[in-house]
Amino acid sequence: MSQHLPPLAGRLTGLTSSAIRDLLKLTARAEIISLAGGLPDAALMPGERIAVAADAALRQDAALQYTESPGWGPLRAVLAERESARLGRAVPVDEVFVTHGSQQALSLLSEVLLDPGVLVVVEDPAYVGALQVFRAAGARIVALPMDGEGMRMDLLGELLAGGERPAVVHTVSNFHNPGGVTMSPARRQELAALAQRYGFWVIEDDPYGELWFDRPAPAPVATYAPNVIRLSSASKILAPTLRVGWMVAPNAVCRAVELLKQGADLCGSALTQQIAADLLGDTDWLTTHIDTVRAAYAERAGALVGALRERFGSRLTCTDAAGGMFVWADFTDGTDTGTLLAHALDAGVAYVPGQAFSVSTPYPHSLRMCFTTGAPDALAEAVDRLDRAVAAQGQGAVAQR
Amino acid sequence: MSQHLPPLAGRLTGLTSSAIRDLLKLTARAEIISLAGGLPDAALMPGERIAVAADAALRQDAALQYTESPGWGPLRAVLAERESARLGRAVPVDEVFVTHGSQQALSLLSEVLLDPGVLVVVEDPAYVGALQVFRAAGARIVALPMDGEGMRMDLLGELLAGGERPAVVHTVSNFHNPGGVTMSPARRQELAALAQRYGFWVIEDDPYGELWFDRPAPAPVATYAPNVIRLSSASKILAPTLRVGWMVAPNAVCRAVELLKQGADLCGSALTQQIAADLLGDTDWLTTHIDTVRAAYAERAGALVGALRERFGSRLTCTDAAGGMFVWADFTDGTDTGTLLAHALDAGVAYVPGQAFSVSTPYPHSLRMCFTTGAPDALAEAVDRLDRAVAAQGQGAVAQR
Numbered sequence: 001m002s003q004h005l006p007p008l009a010g011r012l013t014g015l016t017s018s019a020i021r022d023l024l025k026l027t028a029r030a031e032i033i034s035l036a037g038g039l040p041d042a043a044l045m046p047g048e049r050i051a052v053a054a055d056a057a058l059r060q061d062a063a064l065q066y067t068e069s070p071g072w073g074p075l076r077a078v079l080a081e082r083e084s085a086r087l088g089r090a091v092p093v094d095e096v097f098v099t100h101g102s103q104q105a106l107s108l109l110s111e112v113l114l115d116p117g118v119l120v121v122v123e124d125p126a127y128v129g130a131l132q133v134f135r136a137a138g139a140r141i142v143a144l145p146m147d148g149e150g151m152r153m154d155l156l157g158e159l160l161a162g163g164e165r166p167a168v169v170h171t172v173s174n175f176h177n178p179g180g181v182t183m184s185p186a187r188r189q190e191l192a193a194l195a196q197r198y199g200f201w202v203i204e205d206d207p208y209g210e211l212w213f214d215r216p217a218p219a220p221v222a223t224y225a226p227n228v229i230r231l232s233s234a235s236k237i238l239a240p241t242l243r244v245g246w247m248v249a250p251n252a253v254c255r256a257v258e259l260l261k262q263g264a265d266l267c268g269s270a271l272t273q274q275i276a277a278d279l280l281g282d283t284d285w286l287t288t289h290i291d292t293v294r295a296a297y298a299e300r301a302g303a304l305v306g307a308l309r310e311r312f313g314s315r316l317t318c319t320d321a322a323g324g325m326f327v328w329a330d331f332t333d334g335t336d337t338g339t340l341l342a343h344a345l346d347a348g349v350a351y352v353p354g355q356a357f358s359v360s361t362p363y364p365h366s367l368r369m370c371f372t373t374g375a376p377d378a379l380a381e382a383v384d385r386l387d388r389a390v391a392a393q394g395q396g397a398v399a400q401r
Numbered sequence: 402m403s404q405h406l407p408p409l410a411g412r413l414t415g416l417t418s419s420a421i422r423d424l425l426k427l428t429a430r431a432e433i434i435s436l437a438g439g440l441p442d443a444a445l446m447p448g449e450r451i452a453v454a455a456d457a458a459l460r461q462d463a464a465l466q467y468t469e470s471p472g473w474g475p476l477r478a479v480l481a482e483r484e485s486a487r488l489g490r491a492v493p494v495d496e497v498f499v500t501h502g503s504q505q506a507l508s509l510l511s512e513v514l515l516d517p518g519v520l521v522v523v524e525d526p527a528y529v530g531a532l533q534v535f536r537a538a539g540a541r542i543v544a545l546p547m548d549g550e551g552m553r554m555d556l557l558g559e560l561l562a563g564g565e566r567p568a569v570v571h572t573v574s575n576f577h578n579p580g581g582v583t584m585s586p587a588r589r590q591e592l593a594a595l596a597q598r599y600g601f602w603v604i605e606d607d608p609y610g611e612l613w614f615d616r617p618a619p620a621p622v623a624t625y626a627p628n629v630i631r632l633s634s635a636s637k638i639l640a641p642t643l644r645v646g647w648m649v650a651p652n653a654v655c656r657a658v659e660l661l662k663q664g665a666d667l668c669g670s671a672l673t674q675q676i677a678a679d680l681l682g683d684t685d686w687l688t689t690h691i692d693t694v695r696a697a698y699a700e701r702a703g704a705l706v707g708a709l710r711e712r713f714g715s716r717l718t719c720t721d722a723a724g725g726m727f728v729w730a731d732f733t734d735g736t737d738t739g740t741l742l743a744h745a746l747d748a749g750v751a752y753v754p755g756q757a758f759s760v761s762t763p764y765p766h767s768l769r770m771c772f773t774t775g776a777p778d779a780l781a782e783a784v785d786r787l788d789r790a791v792a793a794q795g796q797g798a799v800a801q802r
Contacts, residue, residue, distance in 0.1 A: 005628050006568070006600045008657055009516045021663070042462035050672075051459040058452040061443035064640040100501060104666040115410045132664045167407070199407045227406050239465040241672040256409055262422070263533045264508045264665065265501040269673055271451075271642040 020128060020356050023341075027350035033382040035304075035369035036350040038177065038325065044293050045239040049285070050275055057274035067270035069261045070254065071098025071246070075277035082280065083230070083248050087223055097254045097261075100268055102207055102233045102245035105257075106130050108264065109168075109229065109247075110137040112256045113201055118167040121159070123151050125179050125328070125357035125366070127172050130205065134170070142166075143359030146176065150183030153190040160198050168201045174209040174217040175324025178357045178368035182322065185218045192224030202228040207236050207245075208324035210290055213298035217323065222248065229253060234276050236325070237290055243268065244276040294323075301327065303376035304369060307383035325372045330354075331365040335390055338364060343392045349385035421529060421757050424742075428751035434783040436705075436770035437751040439578065439726065445694050446640040450686070451676055458675035468671040470662045471655065472499025472647070476678035483681065484631070484649050488624050498655045500662075501669055503608055503634045503646035507531050509665065510569075510630065510648075511538040513657045514602055519568040522560070524552050526580050526729070526758035526767070528573050531606065535571070543567075544760030547577065551584030554591040561599050569602045575610040575618040576725025579758045579769035583723065586619045593625030603629040608637050608646075609725035611691055614699035618724065623649065630654060635677050637726070638691055644669065645677040695724075702728065704777035705770060708784035726773045731755075732766040736791055739765060744793045750786035 020036070027034045057063040070076065076096045083091045099105040106129065114120065116138030122130060124143030134141055142164070144155045151171055159166075169191065173183045183191070195202045204221045209232065222228040233245040247257065261267070280286060301321035308318050308329060318329035331337065337353040344350060354366025371379060421437070428435045458464040471477065477497045485492045500506040507530065515521065517539030523531060525544030535542060543565070545556045552572055560567075570592065574584045584592070596603045605622045610633065623629040634646040648658065662668070681687060702722035709719050709730060719730035732738065738754040745751060755767025772780060 004597070004600075005651055005653065006514075006602050008513055008653065009568075011516055012513065012657055012660075039467060042466045045462070045465040047459045047462070047465055050465070051456050054455040054459070054672075055452050058448045058455070061446070061448070064446040064448055064451070064642045065443045066440060066636075066641040100666040103664070107665050112409055112413065113407075115412055129664075129667070136661075136664055167410075196405070199405075201407050235467075240467040241465045241670050243666070243668075243670045250406055252406065252409065256413055259413075260537075263504070263530075263537055265505040265644070266530070269642050269644045269670060271455075272670055272672065 020352055023350075023352060023356070026345065032345065032348050032350050033374060033378055033385065034350040035371070035374070035382055036352050037370055037373065039370075039373060040236050040240065040325065041296070041372045042239075044296055046279065046289055049279060049289075050239065053275040053278040054271065056278065057271055063271050063274050065270060067267050067273060069258050069267045071096070071268060072270055072273040072277060075244070075273045075280075078277050078281040079246050087220060087230075087248070091248055094251050095248055095254055097247045097249065097257055098268055098273060099245045099247060099261075100243045100265065101235060101240070102205060102231045103129050104264070105231045105245055105247045106203070106205070107133045108257045108260045109203060109253075110134055110139070111260055112253060113168050114139050115167075119164055121156065121166045121169040122359065123171060123176065123179065124359050124361050125354060125363060126359050127170075127177050127205065128357060130170050130203075131359065134168075139167070141359060143361070145361065146179050146181055148181055150176070150181055150187050151191070153187050153194070156191070156194060160194060165198065166200045168203055169195065170203045170205060171221065172205045172208075173221055174206055175211065175322065175326070177208070177324065177326050178328055178352070180319030180321060180324070180326050180328040182217060183221070188218060188221045189224050192221055192228060195227050196225050200227070204228050204230045206231060207233045210237050211294060211297060211325070212323040213294060213301065214322060226250060234280065237293065238276065238279055242272040242276050244273060297325070297372055299376055300371040300374060300379055304371040304379040304383065307380040311383050311387050321371065325370050327369045327371060329367055329369065334365065335393070336364050337367045340389055340393050343389035343396070344386060347385040347389040347392065349382045349389065351386070421753055424751075424753060424757070427746065433746065433749050433751050434775060434779055434786065435751040436772070436775070436780075436783055437753050438771050438774060440771075440774060441637050441641070441726065442697070442773045443640075445697055447680065447690055450680060450690075451640065454676040454679040455672065457679065458672055464672050464675050466671060468668045468674060470659050470668050472497070472669060473671055473674040473678060476645070476674045476681075479678050479682040480647050488621060488631075488649070492649055495652050496649055496655055498648045498650065498658055499669055499674060500646045500648060501644045501666065502636060502641070503606060503632045504530055505665070506632045506646055506648045506658075507604070507606070508534045509658045509661045510604060510654075511535055511540070512661055513654060514569050515540050516568075520565055522557065522567045522570040523760065524572060524577065524580065525760050525762050526755060526764060527760050528571075528578050528606065529758060531571050532760065535569075540568070542760060544762075546762060547580050547582055549582055551577070551582055551588050552592070554588050554595070557592070557595060561595060566599065567601045569604055570596065571604045571606060572622065573606045573609075574622055575607055576612065576723065576727070578609070578725070578727050579729055579753070581720030581722060581725070581727050581729040583618060584622070589619060589622045590625050593622055593629060596628050597626050601628070605629050605631045607632060608634045611638050612695060612698060612726070613724040614695060614702065615723060627651060635681065638694065639677065639680055643673040643677050645674060698726070698773055700777055701772040701775060701780055705772045705775075705780040705784065708781040712784050712788050722772065726771050728770045728772060730768055730770065735766065736794070737765050738768045741790055741794050744790035744797070745787060748786040748790040748793065750783045750790065752787070
């Protein structure tokens with residue numbers, strides 16, 4: 001029967017599922033310790049506190065009905081207060097817009113800010129959720145490498161001096177996914193200055209900023225210029241099930257996103273937005289809760305990075321994991337992380353090869369590891385298994401000679 | 402500062418908020434009886450049952466985490482069972498896709514099915530939420546009038562015979578919003594036959610089908626052809642806050658929508674989808690609940706239609722309100738419902754003028770009235786006020802001569 005179905009739109013040609021999603025299906029076996037996922041640890045999420053908030057919200061009819069497209073008013077007020085503190089200026093409620101996770105903000109912003117063919121600058125390695133929507137919008141993508149201070153502003157400066165005029169520069173400013181690094185204060189100021197000088201938008205995508213381990217993340221890029229659109233989310237500090245992300249942006253951007261949100265899905269869930277408002281507004285509880293998540297992730301990150309350095313020594317370099325959810329590592333001995341993956345799965349460990357995040361640079365020797373869902377001893381065991389996989393690959397290579 | 406902000410995308414030009422939304426802002430005053438909205442009655446929504454389901458769901462970590470893009474598995478299984486009964490064939494779970502309300506299905510389908518410039522046929526008057534996304538996709542819209550049996554298939558046949566080849570025909574098959582009519586069984590079979598003969602997709606948008614008053618809605622259009630994509634929603638039978646809509650479509654369509662959903666917002670809320678699965682799977686409870694909603698809406702619809710016919714007699718014709726949420730009426734005495742609105746607001750009643758749903762026909766003498774949120778005596782009072790508004794407009798017209 002299916003051969004008689006009408007065609008789909010031609011513009012879908014070439015759209016493919018993310019390599020990471022396909023990989024995750026392979027790594028779901030119980031005996032595999034997976035560092036491949038990108039999920040926060042559900043065991044650290046405040047299920048009971050959410051249940052209390054849900055019960056309280058559901059005593060009011062408003063929790064059952066449609067809510068406003070820009071988000072439930074009291075949630076926007078709580079977010080405005082939090083973001084005012086973070087940005088050091090009074091953020092009006094009109095400039096706060098609640099989205100269905102940060103991903104929806106990226107998707108709607110790509111329609112609001114990008115005409116087909118315009119240039120978008122991203123970081124290399126890149127956050128694939130952003131790449132996907134920028135590509136779908138028909139943007140031309142240029143990826144600029146990062147070093148230990150984040151995106152290389154010297155290279156962005158060269159690009160601009162050469163006459164390129166991006167519509168948007170996208171950055172995951174804190175504890176980069178997948179790169180693991182945080183943009184330095186100096187680079188943030190440079191980026192903001194370039195954005196104002198050359199008239200482009202910056203999307204500062206910041207889901208991980210509160211998950212710092214030893215010291216708070218630097219002041220946001222949005223502190224330094226009005227044309228920075230700041231995104232964050234409750235997914236990593238509370239729970240993804242709330243589907244509450246938010247955007248802080250100039251009023252004109254919020255109103256354009258509002259029009260598109262009406263067509264995209266009308267509005268978010270009044271229930272989950274009321275839960276989010278309750279928890280984010282309960283500041284004493286929230287501080288304690290986030291401290292608990294931070295401490296747990298810090299211990300896990302330390303265990304993973306410690307084991308990697310102890311086990312591989314100079315054969316591998318990796319980020320310090322000062323916050324967030326990910327460690328990025330590069331083999332210095334020529335190990336190919338693409339072909340290594342089969343050996344790793346045999347040895348009972350999974351990760352994402354660097355090439356999955358590649359735009360310009362292929363990253364054949366790199367890998368991303370997520371440390372949130374493993375206990376410290378499981379992470380050490382994962383590194384042991386990774387070492388055995390590297391050894392097995394080496395023997396296979398010898399056997400083939 | 403705002404004059405120094407970078408520009409927004411050029412393709413946003415001409416995108417405007419819906420006239421209905423703007424109108425609703427004017428009609429929110431407490432002293433106005435509003436028939437202008439389109440909301441189900443929150444007082445009839447099962448808040449306590451939802452609270453019980455939320456509490457049960459939140460005992461499991463899975464209710465806190467990200468869920469699958471096509472929807473939480475057990476919810477899709479419940480929906481597959483319900484839709485199998487409705488369609489009289491076994492609907493596989495792979496052909497059920499959960500969306501963030503039906504609106505998201507319309508939005509994602511417009512990307513999956515429509516290339517810019519293709520023809521989309523809608524009903525006149527049209528469901529504006531669908532119009533908005535079809536226009537945003539760059540489709541060419543042709544609206545075909547309805548009569549008491551729904552969309553005029555003779556006119557669709559003429560269009561096709563004349564060489565037009567739509568990519569999609571969209572219909573709100575049951576208790577049309579705003580038109581109030583239900584497509585007859587014969588028209589459904591004609592539509593399905595034309596879809597197969599000429600190779601176009603039908604989107605059967607059916608949020609109201611279970612809200613019948615005296616007799617069940619006819620078998621869905623999707624019963625008669627494989628190239629019918631069926632949409633429905635929990636918003637009108639349970640609560641909009643769940644943001645649970647669903648699509649039944651061939652596997653190729655579901656997989657294309659899945660790719661786009663990943664970019665649009667990753668996934669829905671595990672919590673609200675688990676609540677929906679609990680309530681939709683609790684069939685005895687659900688039957689009783691929907692019967693209660695039906696009985697209440699039937700009483701209100703009867704009160705509104707009865708009052709309109711008693712008060713206006715032959716000066717106005719209106720639909721029978723056999724289900725759903727809306728009555729469509731036409732003044733036969735030349736009353737202009739656009740200019741009448743100011744008098745109506747003065748008299749303390751609001752409605753939506755027909756022109757808000759216009760594509761080809763201007764509907765200057767028509768109006769849409771929603772009966773869900775008023776008690777029967779309030780609806781009768783609303784009709785009294787409408788009558789006073791018509792009288793006031795008539796006097797104004799005399800005074801101007």
